[in-house]
Amino acid sequence: MAHAYTPGLKVLHETKIDKERRLPLKGEVVVEKGTSVNPDDIVAKTDLPGNVQMVNVANILNIDAQDINEVMDVNEGDTVTKGQQIAETKGLFGLFKSNVESPVDGTLEVISDTTGQVVLREPPIPVEIDAYMRGTIKDVLPEEGVIIESDGVFIQGIFGIGGESRGNIVVATQNREGEITEEMITSEHTGKILVGGSFISLKAYKKAIQMQVAGVVVGGFNYFDLEDILGYTLGVAITGSEELATSLIITEGYGKIRMGQRTFDLLKEHSGKFASINGATQIRAGVIRPEIVISLAKEELKGDSKDVDASEGIREGSLVRVIRAPHFGRIGKVVELTPELRQMESETMVRIAIIEIDGKNVEIPRSNLEMVETD
């Protein structure tokens, strides 16, 4: 049977969510397998090597590099404090001495008699990783991190900015067509995850930042307004490290596009509940999509989730979303997957799917379709 391969964004009302929490360098895992954790709990920590300062002692003291050991007051491995003298010339008859002071607190790591410089390392920088979502430690990766497991809602957006954030969900618009406007955002929304319908304007998003809203989840945003927020033109979709008070997740794309029915309904159903979100996006091989996780307690689980096998790809009867003009953003049902290549208006020869949108059959290139993965 003919099938296509474009995976879609996940909109799952009840699923098992595994989250890997990994340290940037090896360190210590502070929780055990089976432990229940809350989002703010620390699960692993490490010390990153301190920053390094290089000081060219030979240049400062105007001596040959090979003579550096004669002027050094401290040895490799010694601890030094900021302002401490680390080298001094003998001077002339004990007069006119010159010296070098350490610019930082730290350790003297290397004295080089080739270049005449010394390497000073500042104290290590502690790094801690929290659990991000409520759940149970499913696995410990010794010295590296943990895998946390949770049951709940899992929704992927198409693009986001800003990193991890969390808060209670507030649905700001009546329906999925509605826009989040500047006036809607008040101090009541501080620390909350604000959900809207089709669009948030630059002004409204700025208001959200000003009000310290934890995150905004919305159908669309203007691409050209990103520059105002980020301070640069976003050239490639690799985000997540921006220092933003309010993470932004768009679920459909750039422009004003109403949020998927299923996504909106699901977020509305869980209005008031605690959600962990992450705007980090990487659209390259090894794709990362922004996400919304709502961990549910055992008693909240309905146990009615169906397995979705996205690896099967798009089939006749699949629910799909059109992801390029014309018909961009529309959702339809696959009526037929014709095997032969078909010529488009652009004269591009492509494999197509015939899909039904609002009772009409239209031909769309299969690569312009995305599976709507729901459970």
Place this chain on the structure above:
Amino acid sequence: MELRSILATDCGSTTTKAILIEKVDGEFRLKVRGEAPTTVEAPFEDVTKGVLNAVMEVEELAGRKLLDGNTIITPLNGDTGVDIYISTSSAGGGLQMMVAGVVKSMTGESAERAALGAGSIVMDVLASNDGRKPHEKITRIRQLRPDMILLSGGIDGGTTKHVVELAEILAAANPKPRLGQNYKLPIIYAGNNKATDKIQDTLGNIADLDITENIRPVLEQENLKPSRDKIHDLFMEHVMQQAPGYKKLMSWTDAPIMPTPGAVGALIEMVAEKENISVVGVDIGGATTDIFSVFQNQFNRTVSANLGMSYSICNVFAEAGLENVLRWVPFDIDDKELTNRIGNKMIRPTTVPQSLEELVIEQAIAREALRLSFIQHKEFAVNLKGVQKERTISDAFEQSESGESLVDMMELDLLVGSGGVLSHAPRREQSARMLIDSFLPEGITQLAVDSIFMMPQLGVMANIEKEELAEDARTAALEVFEKDCLIRLGTCIAPSGDAKQNSTVLTAQLTMPDGNTESHTIQFGDLVMIEAPYEPIKAKLTPGKGMDIGAGKNEIIESTIYGGVVGIIFDGRGRPLNISTDSEQRISDLSKWSKALNEYPKLKV
């Protein structure tokens, strides 16, 4: 061993492409090709699965057995198996390197050239004089996590201090490799031979240090090959060992796996050498654009890391600017609507243009991506800097300096395009227009596209070192390149210079393959196409007043030219090409040029 059948794959970051080449009636030809999604990432995490899937498609199409379970059958036995299997790879982000040199424009640039030539992506060039403070350099090294570092600096026997200083910075940063937490980062030292012991002392403990010949033994000479070879060795020994499934893949191949761009470069170098011509090759992908050139027998490659047609399409837009993209669009369009559309292509990179309007916009952006990448290439492909030249009085007047670009568009003989937007354009005329508009060839230049992007596989084939196979494999690579890989679009004839509107810039008298003669007069501002096959055509080209067609201003040229699937294109728009800033005039010009080349079906806007 006589080669009769070769299977080659290229494992790209999204697709694994397999080709089967066989000897038919005494010559090597492409028999079939197959492809399958690459399986380096989760959930598969084994590159060989994608390879087997692609080979299975080849098996089906060729109608003969190549696999025995999960093994490629070698050698060919009757109708089963192939003689050799080879592969290239750019999966998992390709080979990512950091290079270091003492003087940025000298050893720094030589190191960059060596790394790029070997097929890597250069993440950063560290240099003693790059303006960054030591701690800034250290932070940068730590952030980047390259696959490998190439350290150079100093001429042999010269001062050692600066290059050791760089080594000390590397040691202080103690960089970790990108893949795998349990092995030491490979560092290649290719600098002043007098500093070798010191470098060993400084870096020996923190890295897997490999020492090779100096990249710049004397100022006047670059010695890139030992470093390039070493990069390929370490790519196999270290980097590939960490990527999922590559150990297995390496055990299957009959020659070392090459990084994809390294293989393409090797092929282009070989073609230029064999034909004794100047060549520019371009591969425009979703994320990056690679340009390869051979001018004056010198090979150069550049990677424009963030100029591409999908993942980095917004970056093309950001770097070129809206106006530059719009100058290629023959209709009016709302700026904001356009930027959102392009943004949506970036976040949904696998989509294809369904409407004609979308296709025109995509090809407009491609022109700018190619133009910007070529600017970067011209700036990089230069004579060695820092070389003292003996000058005569006349040279002193010419002001020629070291560091001049090698790229001379009048000298260019062959321009080859590849990558989806060029290879798969619905009409070949569109590919020809994109190449001409963005590269602006001058004089007489042949144009071609790589039909299905098999240059990587042919490149690795041409580089097989096993003595008993090398000659046959090289022959096979060249024969297939000539007959099946290249689609000859035709020849562009573009007089260089500026002229008045409606003045004659060129008169061409052509003796066609069938013996008929034709005469064409080209006016300034015109683009004219005539149909002609890829066969020799005798041409007498007379430039208009003040124009140059390759032999100097006003000089006539008599030469043999070739047509192709598009034909002969006379470009009378002058060089440099000026496009009207008046919207109405621009749209009228663009429409006229499109029509002349039969570029698009009637555009309904």
